Amino acid sequence: MKKRLTPKTIEALPPATGKRYEVHDLLLPGLHVRVSSNGRKVFYVSKRFNGRMKRIKIGAWPILSLHDARDEARRILRDIELGQFDETTSDEKQVVPTFGEVVPQFIELYARPRTKDWKGTERILEKFSRLNTRPIDQVKRADIVRVLDVIVASGAPFRANRALAAVKKLMNWCVDRGMIEMSPVTGLRPPTKEIARDRVLSDDELIACWHAGESEGYPFAQFLWLLILTGQRRGEVSGMRWSELDIEKRLWTLPAKRAKNATSHIVPLASLAISILNSVPRLEGSDLVFTTNGVTPISGFGRFKQRLDEAVGLDAEDWRFHDLRRTMATNMAMMRVQPHIIEAVLNHKTGIVSGVAATYNRHAYLDEKREALGQWAENLIQLPGFHSQGSGAKSMIGTKMSGKLDFVPQRTS
Template sequence: MRKKLTPKYLDSLPPAPMKRYEVRDDVVGGLMIRVSTTGAKVWYLAVTVKDRARRIKVGTYPVLSIADARDKTREMLRQIQLGTFEEESEVRLTLGDVVPQFIELYAKPRNRSWKPTERVLTKFANLYDKPITDIRRGDVVKVVDELIASGMGAGANRALAAIKKLFAWCLDRGTIETNPIAALKAPAKEVSRDRVLSDDEIVACWRAAEGESFPFEPFAKLIVLTGQRRGEVAGMRWSEVDLTQGVWTIPASRAKNATQHVVPLAPLAVLILQSLPRFAGSDFVFTTTGRTPVSGFGRLKARLEKASGADDWRLHDIRRTVATRMAMMGVQPHIIEAVLNHKSGIVSGVAAVYNRHAYTQEKRAALVKWAEHVEQIVSPERKAADLAA
């Protein structure tokens, strides 16, 4: 945000609710005021020095008035231009400075699912104002202990893993000389989930989905019928779907493992997609705005749970349910992995590199068999009538 700063405006700035914020001065380029969660206001200069982006502390407000801050900033800019600026006067990077850099330069280019990393790092918001070189092992342990005490076992592990990756990245870049948490172990013992929905629970969830409006009803049903990841189903584009051939191709740019994935669509899945409305000028299949894919998975799951009475499960458990039921139907493990688009497992290593067979027909047979089972349990009367005909 950029404003022509005045004393009245600065005095009205409230403390940051969770994460500190900045307001840039519209008079002197690069000058900004940073407001912390405690309400403290500090002047900074955002500038490039010797091809490196810097944030240099100018002073604190109101000790340094607006006029004083502008005068001092102009002099600092003059020294930078003349090459006489003393770099020792620059402020040290805080954790709050490093987090957005880490997300932009490391997390986003390497992981399409970078948003959870960004969210989990906010668990360390109390350390954001601290120079990253001053953060000690005990500071991180204290935050992790608080997460454990609040009941976040696996969540504490995720938070620690994210901050460890950030510190390792800083060490590689020379931002820090030593990594204080390099050998810090995960605090909670995790048990792999083995939740598989029963036929009755699948029926209950399917019926609950029918109580939802577009796009949540078909979205939930397509997750059940395809066994694909919720984010990949939510982001489905019409340009990815060939309803004539009954094929949905998830491009590598959207697949979690960055590998193009062909998903054969069972007849029931095709019928559902054929019945859906289309937003003019939008390529999204499941959307409420036409501009972005459907979201609000947590709220949807809560509604399904309440309506169905089936609890202690997650949307991701549906993938495990599909895989387990396919195995019970006699589908071979490598075909199940192909359906789920798993890189590791039965076909891995050198075999995965050289085995380019997509198992399209086998995947279709497996998904059709699974869809027929779903249709049988959710509409046994209609299925029996179809068989009799």
Template sequence: MKQTLTTKSLDAMKPAAVKRYEVRDAKVNGLHVRVSTTGARMFYTMSRANGKRRRIKIGPYPVISLADARRRAMEIARSIELGEFDETPEIPEETVTTLGVVIPQFIELHAKPNTKDWKRTQSVLRKFDGLNDRHLDQIKRQDVTKVLDGIIANGTPTRANRALSAIKKLMNWCVMRGDIETSPVALLRPPTREIQRDRVLTDDEIRAIWRHSETEDYPFGPFLKLLMFTGQRRSEVSGMRWSELNLDEGIWELPASRVKNARLHIVPLPAQAVAILQTLHRFLDSDFVFTTTGRSAISGFGRLKERIKATLPENTQDWRFHDFRRTASTGMAKIGVMPHVIDAVTNHKSGVVSGVGATYNRYTYLNEKREALELWASELTKITMKPSATNAGRRSEQFSVLPTTTAFKNSGRDCAKSA
């Protein structure tokens, strides 16, 4: 579309519906403005330099006025005609980088500083490796949809949702930086409807996992027990530092940098958890409580889950480490802990004081949280001490035999004494 551009017409231009559009200026040859789906307007000029047709960026409107854009477009055309274009500091047609180049930049400059789970983002973006050689402005929605379809076909539909979320964040970041004008995935919706998990471990499952924890050496045995006692996230417990602990007062102080909602979180440790921590040896020059190298926190949770799975009944439903957290919350609710206190224990947003109160009241609900975790620890101890349903009959048979055996031994001793 070509028209005589005016400030009024530029201000009236509506955002693109699906794909960016261009309006050429009838007054200055080559000058045009691109309008994106966000409504951003960018001046360019088209010229032929050194035998090649080039699109040269001038700048965004209204930072660059229409008069300045026209003057700059004519200056570029003049420098090309005089053969001076290569000597000017002006950058020729914009260079659009490839996806393979921008992903590492996105991880380093955006994901790492702003996302605690940046490694998962990095991992899921590898699903788009087939598009790494493609320029960002050449990636279409259909390309991304094909990748998502492949992930679903592999039997991991929720991972397709995560992949879409990651590529959307990356593309929005590129739009913000000016690497592209519009995001090709802006209109895509999650391909799979997710059902929120409500899995809570049964008492028999808790007992089985507890028994397995006693067969595991350090670090995984005590790690599993603390995971069950505290109800905190797996990454928080596995990454526990000695510097965060005050065992004399039974306090675990999680800094904002280590928690999901980026707020200081105080966990009052029940006596059982303190006792476990007091038995652990500390690595020399290491702050990690659970580590095998001294340089990093433990990993290998997939293998640990497989070892636990082998000890559970065959009909056990799929479970995850996060289910310990839901089980603790449900268990506290059953024994009468108030919902807002449970949220404070598990550090959910609804249980966290915000604003000035969060700054000055570092020990929000400390006494209530301590009482809740002590009640849960007592309940968990009762559950683990009680025999499971599958072993109850076997144990009752053993107990029915014991009195006879004992009587026999006692009668023998009596006979020996009388003799």
């Protein structure tokens, strides 16, 4: 088969259904791409040498671009014509990238466009830095296992599971790109068996956390309170923008680019949540709600949690910020909120309206979510001990009106 090769042409070449096939370049005679049944695409150049046809391997696409392949093919053809071709060093020689060279390519070409936490993947793969000088096709299963064993021995067995997941994606990507024939970690089981967390904070623990937050002041106090009241993810709350909020309509619209499941999410805000937001100082020129410099969202959650643990007396290993979501969901279930409404509040995929309905109904279950979150806030306020400590909560709570709790917004500069 002959075609004028272009990057799009090569990208579109399907895997061989049986025996591998070749596509010859019309622009540079002798250059061709060989496509195998696993989709691997390799550049070769063919030329008669010393009375016989010689096929010389140039390299695998897309690690080697079409432009580079043509340049290398021209060099080889020129050397043959001039009698300068060294068969002993050029015969089907291919430079194999090292593990350390492949990781940045994987992050840039695969992880970054597809994964919101691509920086986390990059950090995880740094655990395998001892393999950076090893050619990627020489990385063995035992090499990966040794790294995982070190992570487990350091007291982080679940991180070892995350590391294995990341390196599996990397190796599968290398197979797809034709760098290696087979992943060395295919079928390798996670080092540690994980058990789904079921930690739910008790009423006393929840109230203790709330009051412990009062001593923090801005920004961590308000951040913690909204984490408890909205049930959204830590990164979503900490990265909240003023432009996402409609205080008058009491809505927070979380854009798809910031949501973990890449789905836009509307969170109705209870009156207490609005009052908390009204107590937040707004930094001039910054759209961030929780920030100390106006440029980046707050960080240092590990140190913040340590302070909470000390103030409340909780076991640091026994709970996480994510457990606040489960605590809210559990309490909503006890308040007889329908499961699909709870899922919608949490922005779980199972609670999202899909298909055409999702396009035309971005406000799915809005009233039901508003009622559920309002009930959760009212339930929290009525817990014994909520009013007993500090002044932060008291200053934001008004009086009962029409049989329901309402809250008077108060804004501080």
